[in-house]
Amino acid sequence: MSVPAIELRGITKTFGQVIANKNVDLVVNRGEILSILGENGSGKTTLMNMISGIYYPDSGQILIDGKEVVIRSPRDAFQYKIGMIHQHFKLVDVFTAAENVILGMENEKYNLKEAADHVRKICDQYGFELDPEKKIYAMSVSEKQTVEIIKVLYRGADILILDEPTAVLTPQETDKLFAVLRRMRDAGKSVIIITHKLHEVMSLSDKVAVLRKGEYIGTVKTSETTEADLTEMMVGKKVSLNIDRSDPNHPQDRLEVKGIDLVSPEGIRILDDISFTARGGEILGIAGVAGSGQKELLEAIAGLQPLSGGEILYNNPKTGETENLRNKTPLEIRELGVRLSFVPEDRLGMGLVGNMDIIDNMMLRSYKKGRGIFVRKQEPRELADTIIKDLEVNTPSATTPVRRLSGGNVQKVLVGREIAARPTVLMAAYPVRGLDINSSYTIYNLLNDQKDLGAAVIFVGEDLDVLMELCDRIMVICAGRITGIVDGRSAKKEELGLLMTGKEAEDE
Numbered sequence: 001m002s003v004p005a006i007e008l009r010g011i012t013k014t015f016g017q018v019i020a021n022k023n024v025d026l027v028v029n030r031g032e033i034l035s036i037l038g039e040n041g042s043g044k045t046t047l048m049n050m051i052s053g054i055y056y057p058d059s060g061q062i063l064i065d066g067k068e069v070v071i072r073s074p075r076d077a078f079q080y081k082i083g084m085i086h087q088h089f090k091l092v093d094v095f096t097a098a099e100n101v102i103l104g105m106e107n108e109k110y111n112l113k114e115a116a117d118h119v120r121k122i123c124d125q126y127g128f129e130l131d132p133e134k135k136i137y138a139m140s141v142s143e144k145q146t147v148e149i150i151k152v153l154y155r156g157a158d159i160l161i162l163d164e165p166t167a168v169l170t171p172q173e174t175d176k177l178f179a180v181l182r183r184m185r186d187a188g189k190s191v192i193i194i195t196h197k198l199h200e201v202m203s204l205s206d207k208v209a210v211l212r213k214g215e216y217i218g219t220v221k222t223s224e225t226t227e228a229d230l231t232e233m234m235v236g237k238k239v240s241l242n243i244d245r246s247d248p249n250h251p252q253d254r255l256e257v258k259g260i261d262l263v264s265p266e267g268i269r270i271l272d273d274i275s276f277t278a279r280g281g282e283i284l285g286i287a288g289v290a291g292s293g294q295k296e297l298l299e300a301i302a303g304l305q306p307l308s309g310g311e312i313l314y315n316n317p318k319t320g321e322t323e324n325l326r327n328k329t330p331l332e333i334r335e336l337g338v339r340l341s342f343v344p345e346d347r348l349g350m351g352l353v354g355n356m357d358i359i360d361n362m363m364l365r366s367y368k369k370g371r372g373i374f375v376r377k378q379e380p381r382e383l384a385d386t387i388i389k390d391l392e393v394n395t396p397s398a399t400t401p402v403r404r405l406s407g408g409n410v411q412k413v414l415v416g417r418e419i420a421a422r423p424t425v426l427m428a429a430y431p432v433r434g435l436d437i438n439s440s441y442t443i444y445n446l447l448n449d450q451k452d453l454g455a456a457v458i459f460v461g462e463d464l465d466v467l468m469e470l471c472d473r474i475m476v477i478c479a480g481r482i483t484g485i486v487d488g489r490s491a492k493k494e495e496l497g498l499l500m501t502g503k504e505a506e507d508e
C-alpha cells in the first residue's frame with residue numbers, strides 16, 4: 001500500500017468557544033476523489049482552510065506523502081502542491097482569464113502569450129471549455145470557476161480542494177465539472193470536494209468523510225454506503241426526507257404580475273418584462289442561478305423596489321376586489337387588506353431586528369399600527385413560545401436578542417412569524433439556507449400546509465430536487481427574464497438546467 005497523498009491526524013481548531021474541528025482524521029490517496037460531507041457549520045471549510053494555509057490548527061498533524069509538514073500560508077500550501085478553490089472567487093474583473101491565472105505568481109516572466117498557450121493546454125488536457133482572452137466581467141459563474149481551477153492547476157497543484165463548487169452551477173455545468181474532476185483523478189491527482197448534496201457525493205466520489213458539529217464521524221467507501229446511511233452519519237439519527245406534496249387546493253388567481261421591469265440606479269436592467277400568476281392553493285417555485293433577479297422580484301412584490309414598468313394585481317379573496325400594488329410601500333399594501341408574508345433573503349435587516357428579542361420581533365409585525373393580523377390575536381409571547389417549541393429554535397429564552405441566535409435559528413423565528421400571520425400570499429426566498437436537514441424538511445412541510453390553507457406560496461429555491469418535489473409549478477428565470485414555467489410534477493432536471501442558462505422553452 002502506497003503512502004497517502006495527504007493525511008490529517010487529530011486536527012483540532014477552535015474559534016473562541018466554538019470547536020470548529022475536533023480531533024479530525026483524514027486520508028486521501030493519489031488518484032482518488034474524497035467528498036467531505038456535513039451539514040452547515042459542521043466544520044468542512046475550516047478543515048480545508050487548514051490544509052490550504054488560511055488557518056493554522058490548534059493541534060494535530062498534517063502529512064504529505066507520509067512526511068509531517070507545517071503549512072502556515074497559502075504559499076506554503078502551494079509548495080506542497082495543494083490548491084484550493086474557495087466558494088467566493090478572487091478574480092480581477094477587468095483582466096482576462098490568462099491574466100488572472102498568472103496574477104501574483106513569483107519568478108514568472110509576465111508573458112501573456114505563453115500564459116494563454118499554457119492555459120489552452122490545461123483546457124485540452126482536462127476538457128475545460130474556456131477562452132483565455134475573455135475578460136472576467138463577461139463570464140458566467142461557471143466560467144469564472146473554471147478560471148479559478150485552472151489558476152490552481154497552472155501552479156502545479158496535485159491536491160485540489162473545492163469548497164461547494166456546485167452551489168453556483170446548473171445541472172449541466174455540474175456534470176461538466178464532474179467530468180473534469182474525474183479526468184484529474186485518472187491523471188493521478190487527489191481531489192477533495194466539499195458538498196452537502198448527497199446525490200453528488202454518490203455519483204462522483206470514491207470515498208466520503210463525514211463531519212457533524214465539528215466532530216469527525218468517519219470515512220466510508222461510496223460503493224459501500226447509501227444516501228440513507230450517509231444522512232444518518234451526518235445528522236446523527238434516522239431522518240425521513242419526505243415532502244408530502246398535496247394536490248393544488250382549488251387554485252384561484254391571487255397575484256397577477258404583468259410585465260414588470262426593474263432598472264437599478266446604475267441603469268442595469270434587473271427584471272425584464274416579468275409576467276406570471278401566483279395562485280392561492282398552489283406553490284409556485286422559482287428556479288434560477290443565484291443573482292438572476294429572484295431577490296429583486298420578491299422585493300418588488302413586497303413593495304421594497306420601485307418598478308420602472310408593469311403592474312402587480314392582487315385579487316382579494318375576502319372582498320373580491322382587485323388592488324394594484326405597484327409602487328406601494330409595505331405599509332400601504334397591508335392597509336389595502338393584503339395579507340402578504342415575506343421571508344426575505346436578508347433575514348436580519350429586512351426581516352427581523354437584531355437588537356430586539358424574539359417576543360418584540362413578533363410584535364413588530366402583528367401589532368404595528370395597533371392592528372392585530374394574527375387569527376385570534378395570539379399574544380406575541382405565546383406566539384414566540386410556540387415558534388420556539390414547534391420549530392425547535394435553539395435559544396436561551398424568548399427574551400434573547402435575535403442577533404445572538406445562529407443564522408439557522410434566526411431563520412426559523414422569521415419563517416414562524418410570517419406563517420403565523422395567516423398569509424394569503426407567502427413569499428420565501430431561500431427559506432432553508434443555513435438550516436440543518438431536519439429543520440429544512442419542517443419548513444418545506446410548513447409551506448405545503450400554507451398552500452393547503454389556500455395561500456399562494458412563492459418559493460425561491462436553489463435545490464432543483466426539492467423544487468421538483470415540493471412545487472406545483474416551477475418558473476425559471478435567467479438574467480431577469482422568465483425562460484419558462486413548467487409543471488412541478490413532470491419537470492425534468494435537464495430541462496430546468498437549460499432554462500436556467502437562458503434557453504427558452506419552445507412552447508412559451
Ligand SMILES: Nc1ncnc2c1ncn2[C@@H]1O[C@H](COP(=O)(O)OP(=O)(O)O)[C@@H](O)[C@H]1O
Pocket residue numbers: 015018019020038039040041042043044045046047
Ligand atoms: N473565522 C471564524 N471565526 C469564528 N468562528 C468561525 C470562523 N470560521 C468558522 N467558524 C465557526 O466554525 C464552525 C464551522 O464552520 P465552517 O467550517 O464554516 O462550517 P461548514 O463549512 O461545514 O459550513 C461554525 O460554527 C462557524 O460559525
Ligand SMILES: [Mg+2]
Pocket residue numbers: 044045046
Ligand atoms: Mg463551508
